[in-house]
Amino acid sequence: MTAMTTKPRTGGRRGRAAKRATPAVKTFDRAWRQWVRPYAPVEQFSADQIEAIHEASLTVLKEVGIHVMNDEARALYVSAGMTEAPGEIIRFDPDALMELIAKAPAEITLHGRGSDRQVTLGGKHVGICTTGGTPNFSDLQGGRRPGTLASLDDFCRVSQAFDVIHMIGPFVEAQDIPPSLRHFAMTKSVLTLTDKVPFVFFRGTEAVADAYEMIRIAQGLSHEEFAETPCSYSVANSNSPLMLDLLMCRGIIDAARAGQVMVLTPFTLSGAMAPVTIPGALVQQNAEALAGLSLSQIVRPGAPVVYGSFTSNVDMRSGAPAFGTPEYVKAAFASGQLARRYNLPLRSSGVTASNAPDAQAAYEMQMSLWGALMGGTNLLLHGAGWLEGGLTASAEKFIMDVEMLQMFAELFKPLEVNEDTLGLAAIRDVGHGGHFFGTQHTIERFETAFYSPLLSDWSNFENWTDRGSLDATQRANRIFHDTVAAHEPPPLPADRLEEMEAFVARRIAEGGADIDR
């Protein structure tokens, strides 16, 4: 492959001279590339309470049903034993529904185009995505501004650098590209600036097909191979409460036919689009998730799907959504139990409502990360960069999040207990008083004994002051831009790039995609 590689043009705009070393970027570590949770998941509810939520959600699906706003989807549901009622309502037969859910795989392996960029979701395995879908981006230099393709490209460059990130979220909207052509540009950026698993927006059948074709070409797969190889992921949000709109129905059907990963995530904000009680919001989440996931299994039994949880609450004084709250954590723990109830991989998120990449952003993000990761999530969306309730992708928040993710990746490495690690000989050698700095036991291990931080500054106050008293946000800004500057596009065979560009040129000449159906 190396002889055929070329550099994508987007990578050429910075000269060698501008590139700086980023020693903070760590080299290959298997445990960072594929996270495996070593702890038993934290449980919010008893088994009986989980059953009560499950049963209530089946009652909702049977008696209230889902408003399904697409003819083909309703016909598919009816073909599988569900009932259509006036007003485009599908009512679900609980037994037929559970039979469909049982067809979904418990574990999915996604393939990025880079070697060793596969990631498994399910069981104890966890994959980490960057943020996506934000209209704005921000950094300390320019503040908050509408997303552009250039800003998306910078986030792609930084995402490629850090091994704790496995999958690329769509970051910011490239608002300088017309909507009917945007998916071409955004997909190309991800496929040329990174070699990790790309995201595909459900913005109409044509746009989805375009993105799948670009990914297929970049991966060098035949159409047959692509249909059997999950190498992209998409999110279908139900329109809570209890609706599946046209584009989501189309996306669910399209992804299942293509054999690509679909994450069904109800947007159940407790107190607004879902009941004000967390158990009630979970009943509705579960109903909407099972409904959407079953459609995939009707289209293609065994289609790779993920149970999505995004249940949070609103500020009841203002209606504003809140994230990383105690209620969010409880819902995350409970969602892990529900996903395991169905033997499905779970999606959760790293989130905050903060308007600035500050301490609030850090502690809300941590709350959501602990809820997700200790709750047993298998797919962390918005793992790096999300700010302002999802309205902004922040450069500084991205680096803060990478630091937190690296800490979790290290936390997830089990500790061995044996004669060497118990250290009795070292304790004997050092005896009373004294220190362990110079012992053989320390010298043999010190380079890899502890996590070495990317962003955290552990120097003393005097040294920190001498270096300008930069807080974590200011340091994160530097690291982000240094990492952008040091980016090297991962090799992509020239023939694949040419084929992709020719495909895009043809499709643009045809007028792009109809993103409304």
Add this chain to the structure above:
Amino acid sequence: MTAMTTKPRTGGRRGRAAKRATPAVKTFDRAWRQWVRPYAPVEQFSADQIEAIHEASLTVLKEVGIHVMNDEARALYVSAGMTEAPGEIIRFDPDALMELIAKAPAEITLHGRGSDRQVTLGGKHVGICTTGGTPNFSDLQGGRRPGTLASLDDFCRVSQAFDVIHMIGPFVEAQDIPPSLRHFAMTKSVLTLTDKVPFVFFRGTEAVADAYEMIRIAQGLSHEEFAETPCSYSVANSNSPLMLDLLMCRGIIDAARAGQVMVLTPFTLSGAMAPVTIPGALVQQNAEALAGLSLSQIVRPGAPVVYGSFTSNVDMRSGAPAFGTPEYVKAAFASGQLARRYNLPLRSSGVTASNAPDAQAAYEMQMSLWGALMGGTNLLLHGAGWLEGGLTASAEKFIMDVEMLQMFAELFKPLEVNEDTLGLAAIRDVGHGGHFFGTQHTIERFETAFYSPLLSDWSNFENWTDRGSLDATQRANRIFHDTVAAHEPPPLPADRLEEMEAFVARRIAEGGADIDR
């Protein structure tokens, strides 16, 4: 009691006019006053691995022993079946040691002087302390500066306001008071500005006795009642590796005789004063903890003690201590298993190495809080205010920490699952589309449904910008100073205050305390 109350003079320096409402301070909530962990603790090791650590620590105590730098302590150990070796070394008989440890209570109830200010430590019960022992304090107005009694007083005032704080750490050193008199001033501040459980420094037998006497008077207890009522707590740090110095030995003996709580915390920084491996550091922590705790049980079987864990790691490039690291979290999880192995309450800490009350301070604090609280700690030291590896008490960090603690207190409230909370009727009412804001189910619950934040700003970007784009640190600064201004000293009967002041005056006239023995 109310008819006899008076305001301590330290509370009178601010006029009524200066007092502002702090609506963010929540009124009484039982779940905030006594935390009860509803989750099973997270386990780092298998039972076999914990046994291996336990056995190795007994081997250390038997074969290497502890350097005990006090004649009375060594004599006490020998009286209980241990062996003295040359160099003031005590070697431990494992069986005799474990018999002593078994005498310690599994649960302790501490009594603050305020009504309903008792807090239970042990089992699923958790008590929360403020930070203590820092030489400096800081806020945005004045930066970092040496501790004064006035700064200590302000931290006391703010601590009194928040119900998630149960016990008062000694905050900053009042460096403007001579060392031999400092314990009088600091103890009086805590006893007059708060009604929560006070801390007593182990700074010599005389200073300990002075503090106990002041606390006894403030509580209105007879000497006999005081000896049977835990109403203060102290920390004895072993001088790692494997030493107990004079003042710590004295303090352990003095606290046990007085029936007051003693927390034995080894200062086992992995890579420096303890082995570079976490299991090795835990072996040493466990050896030092068991050694110190057993001394209490020799002095007074059943003396209230807490197993302290402070194991963290250093930056191996600089030797600087690091906190809130992945290694710290693993050690916290494991320490919970060790304390439960001995049926002892566990002490952990909320910590960070950050030099500023910034995002790093927040995420390192969160890592340590999750490690401590999900690891099963029963006593969280440094729960609010700690910064810079314990060298500074920060006003802004204090408020950030209170916000995080309040979120944990809410997280620890279990969720009920029943017909009402499952919300089926509300889901039926709202149907497809629509929202839950106006439903009866929401109206009946919205005021108390969700945690309402102290510091977090959930407003939208435009409103946040209109209000000055204040980040969390700037907002925390305002809340701290507003809360200081709104402080009302909790009632203290005039006769107790007079008795305490007369006692202090007499002791000062006698020359204060000898803090070297």
